[in-house]
Amino acid sequence: MKIKSKSDLAARRRIGAAKITPGTPRIAVGLATCGAAVGGDRIYERLHEIIQTGNLDILLTKVGCIGYCKEEPLVNITIPGKPLVILHRVNEADADTIIRAVLAGDVLDDKALCRIPAWDHVTGHTQQYGTGFDRIPLYADVPFFRHQKKVILRNAGLINPEDIDEYIAVGGYQAAFQALTGMTPEAVIDEVEKSGLRGRGGAGFPTGLKWRITRDAQADKKYIICNADEGDPGAYMNRNEMESDPHMLIEGMIIGAYAMGVDEGLIYIRAEYPLAIQRLKHAIREAREAGLLGKNIFGTTFCFDIEIAIGAGAFVCGESTALVASIEGKTGRPHPRPPRLTDIGGGLWGKPTDLNNVETWCNVPVIIKNGSGWYAQIGAHGNTGTKVFSLVGKVDRVGLVEVPLGTSLSTIVFDIGNGGAAQKKVKAVQTGGPSGGCIPVRLFDTPMDYESLNNAGSIMGSGGIVVMDEETNMVDIARYFINFATGESCGKCVPCREGLKHTLLLLNKILAGKGTKADLETLAILVDTIQATSLCGLGQTAPNPVLTTLAYFRDEYDALVRS
Amino acid sequence: MDEKTLDEIIARYAAPSGRLLGILGEIQNEEGYIPRETLESLAEKLDVHLSRLYSLVTFYSFFSLKPVGDHVITVCMGTACHVKGAETILATLESLLGIRGDTTEDGKFSVTTRDNKFTLEIARCFGACSMAPVLQVDGHLYGYTTPGNLPGILAEYGWRSHED
Numbered sequence: 001m002k003i004k005s006k007s008d009l010a011a012r013r014r015i016g017a018a019k020i021t022p023g024t025p026r027i028a029v030g031l032a033t034c035g036a037a038v039g040g041d042r043i044y045e046r047l048h049e050i051i052q053t054g055n056l057d058i059l060l061t062k063v064g065c066i067g068y069c070k071e072e073p074l075v076n077i078t079i080p081g082k083p084l085v086i087l088h089r090v091n092e093a094d095a096d097t098i099i100r101a102v103l104a105g106d107v108l109d110d111k112a113l114c115r116i117p118a119w120d121h122v123t124g125h126t127q128q129y130g131t132g133f134d135r136i137p138l139y140a141d142v143p144f145f146r147h148q149k150k151v152i153l154r155n156a157g158l159i160n161p162e163d164i165d166e167y168i169a170v171g172g173y174q175a176a177f178q179a180l181t182g183m184t185p186e187a188v189i190d191e192v193e194k195s196g197l198r199g200r201g202g203a204g205f206p207t208g209l210k211w212r213i214t215r216d217a218q219a220d221k222k223y224i225i226c227n228a229d230e231g232d233p234g235a236y237m238n239r240n241e242m243e244s245d246p247h248m249l250i251e252g253m254i255i256g257a258y259a260m261g262v263d264e265g266l267i268y269i270r271a272e273y274p275l276a277i278q279r280l281k282h283a284i285r286e287a288r289e290a291g292l293l294g295k296n297i298f299g300t301t302f303c304f305d306i307e308i309a310i311g312a313g314a315f316v317c318g319e320s321t322a323l324v325a326s327i328e329g330k331t332g333r334p335h336p337r338p339p340r341l342t343d344i345g346g347g348l349w350g351k352p353t354d355l356n357n358v359e360t361w362c363n364v365p366v367i368i369k370n371g372s373g374w375y376a377q378i379g380a381h382g383n384t385g386t387k388v389f390s391l392v393g394k395v396d397r398v399g400l401v402e403v404p405l406g407t408s409l410s411t412i413v414f415d416i417g418n419g420g421a422a423q424k425k426v427k428a429v430q431t432g433g434p435s436g437g438c439i440p441v442r443l444f445d446t447p448m449d450y451e452s453l454n455n456a457g458s459i460m461g462s463g464g465i466v467v468m469d470e471e472t473n474m475v476d477i478a479r480y481f482i483n484f485a486t487g488e489s490c491g492k493c494v495p496c497r498e499g500l501k502h503t504l505l506l507l508n509k510i511l512a513g514k515g516t517k518a519d520l521e522t523l524a525i526l527v528d529t530i531q532a533t534s535l536c537g538l539g540q541t542a543p544n545p546v547l548t549t550l551a552y553f554r555d556e557y558d559a560l561v562r563s
Numbered sequence: 564m565d566e567k568t569l570d571e572i573i574a575r576y577a578a579p580s581g582r583l584l585g586i587l588g589e590i591q592n593e594e595g596y597i598p599r600e601t602l603e604s605l606a607e608k609l610d611v612h613l614s615r616l617y618s619l620v621t622f623y624s625f626f627s628l629k630p631v632g633d634h635v636i637t638v639c640m641g642t643a644c645h646v647k648g649a650e651t652i653l654a655t656l657e658s659l660l661g662i663r664g665d666t667t668e669d670g671k672f673s674v675t676t677r678d679n680k681f682t683l684e685i686a687r688c689f690g691a692c693s694m695a696p697v698l699q700v701d702g703h704l705y706g707y708t709t710p711g712n713l714p715g716i717l718a719e720y721g722w723r724s725h726e727d
Contacts, residue, residue, distance in 0.1 A: 233645075234642035272689055312619075314623050331619060348580065398692075400693075487624075490622075
């Protein structure tokens with residue numbers, strides 16, 4: 001059934017609501033890639049078997065990931081009239097006792113992580129679950145969750161990502177309906193501009209401005225692209241956004257396409273994410289069937305569709321011109337800009353093209369639904385909204401963390417992450433992937449915003465935060481990233497191709513204990529030159545891990561070289 | 564790869580955007596590597612130069628031209644895995660399997676046991692950083708790996724220790 005009116009949308013909301021809070025108990029297993037890999041899929045199968053053989057009146061379903069990776073596998077229990085309870089560290093052997101408790105209207109105390117009496121899905125819908133289970137901690141009292149603000153991950157881990165009705169039930173596709181049936185494209189761009197949204201892929205370019213430039217470009221055909229290549233090692237928020245809530249991305253792209261006057265969109269996604277690809281394909285199919293993609297969306301004259309293009313593992317394809325070359329079936333070698341993607345002759349197949357990161361697109365529906373004023377209040381001036389960070393490495397509570405931009409590193413690493421794993425002392429974090437830098441613990445009052453991170457010598461990047469502890473050798477970390485960048489350099493320009501290789505040789509020599517003080521000087525000059533003279537962002541930023549470790553951990557280099 | 568399978572893959576990619584990498588990706592997934600004959604016949608069918616396809620296959624790390632064994636083990640070398648000991652995991656696997664590999668200049672690493680049972684490869688990042696160090700066998704992810712639990716994982720795929 002195609003959705004063409006407000007009442008069609010309301011009807012789908014009721015269908016979805018009946019799945020989220022059915023009249024019977026609902027058990028939902030967290031089945032994003034990580035949850036499945038640590039046993040979630042076996043738990044699901046075992047629960048399925050018990051429910052089938054017993055012919056039990058329990059709705060079993062799957063959800064994405066709420067981000068508390070350390071506590072996986074997670075299982076949500078919803079008993080009518082009771083709060084939703086998240087069970088943690090569940091294993092296959094618990095399945096029988098879980099079911100027995102549920103049938104008795106109860107949950108396992110020793111497995112309960114927290115309870116959620118009501119959940120604000122942000123876009124105007126608050127899901128009421130119920131009361132009771134007072135002995136179980138509230139969601140907001142769990143230290144890992146307490147300091148977070150879920151806007152992008154508002155549905156992640158709570159709705160079935162493979163069911164469009166559940167997304168609609170929690171307020172999904174209302175923003176797209178509102179935009180397409182009640183706003184001019186100009187007005188949509190105005191809202192995005194006023195919200196202050198900046199690109200979540202790393203550079204922080206104002207999204208509204210990019211949209212306006214694309215809209216104003218005169219051409220017979222234009223494209224929008226979602227960059228889902230997530231090439232930064234240590235970052236996986238985009239994977240979870242797509243696996244847990246793919247319709248949010250699709251809705252963002254529909255609104256963007258309408259604003260820019262585009263009828264064709266592409267999602268460029270890495271081959272290493274098979275589950276995300278599968279869920280996106282499923283979601284696109286569902287959206288087409290509901291009349292939200294394809295011809296005459298919501299019964300209007302607006303037509304737009306999305307296709308998936310699969311990448312093949314090249315970090316340099318995060319660079320916009322290389323990404324487009326890759327979709328065109330070429331090697332991903334950047335070309336100098338201008339022409340930019342938004343220029344005629346610069347984008348996909350030579351047409352003006354708007355490229356935004358997964359998380360940037362995911363911000364769009366909530367901005368349209370709640371208004372730019374609401375959105376701009378979150379975060380800091382010039383850095384509005386929230387950002388999802390992947391907090392990994394040698395930190396106690398690993399997981400995906402969503403906080404307002406401008407939140408300090410110390411809040412993220414110590415309050416949310418609980419400091420070092422195994423009681424070790426945290427020494428530094430590395431942010432922004434291979435283009436980013438290392439920030440020492442003495443600078444942990446640094447607010448996580450685009451400018452402050454740049455001032456500290458690092459970058460926001462896509463939001464990876466890799467924690468290093470007292471046992472981590474910082475020179476080895478610098479070598480790790482230079483080795484990565486050397487392998488990923490496309491080889492087109494000399495400073496990057498040759499310069500990085502020689503940086504790597506120098507670091508290898510220093511780490512082998514054969515370096516001299518003169519080598520350290522050569523190293524510093526070399527990385528300066530690479531930074532100043534490389535053709536594209538990969539080469540210009542690749543020295544950052546060396547520059548920051550030289551600046552903040554010079555003693556570790558000095559200790560390795562002979563005088 | 565037989566001609567029929569290749570034709571079916573090609574037919575799934577009618578639109579030009581994402582076509583070449585999409586087709587090559589399916590061949591890689593199907594065969595575990597890109598066989599030379601398949602690449603040659605693809606060049607003919609699509610009327611593109613073999614050299615162009617070859618440049619794609621060597622540029623992108625997802626593709627491999629080297630045949631692989633019955634089971635492919637891929638060790639994640641992402642940042643989180645690195646700080647949690649991915650190198651030790653790789654070295655332990657090399658010693659358990661009795662093979663030694665080297666990273667080539669284009670960043671690829673692939674080595675197969677003499678009995679053709681196992682191929683050991685590396686990946687840039689699986690995006691499963693919370694369970695670092697991570698590895699994959701035939702597409703199945705294993706998290707929180709340690710040198711100690713590697714023999715158990717290998718045994719699931721028919722590996723036997725030489726001491727047995």
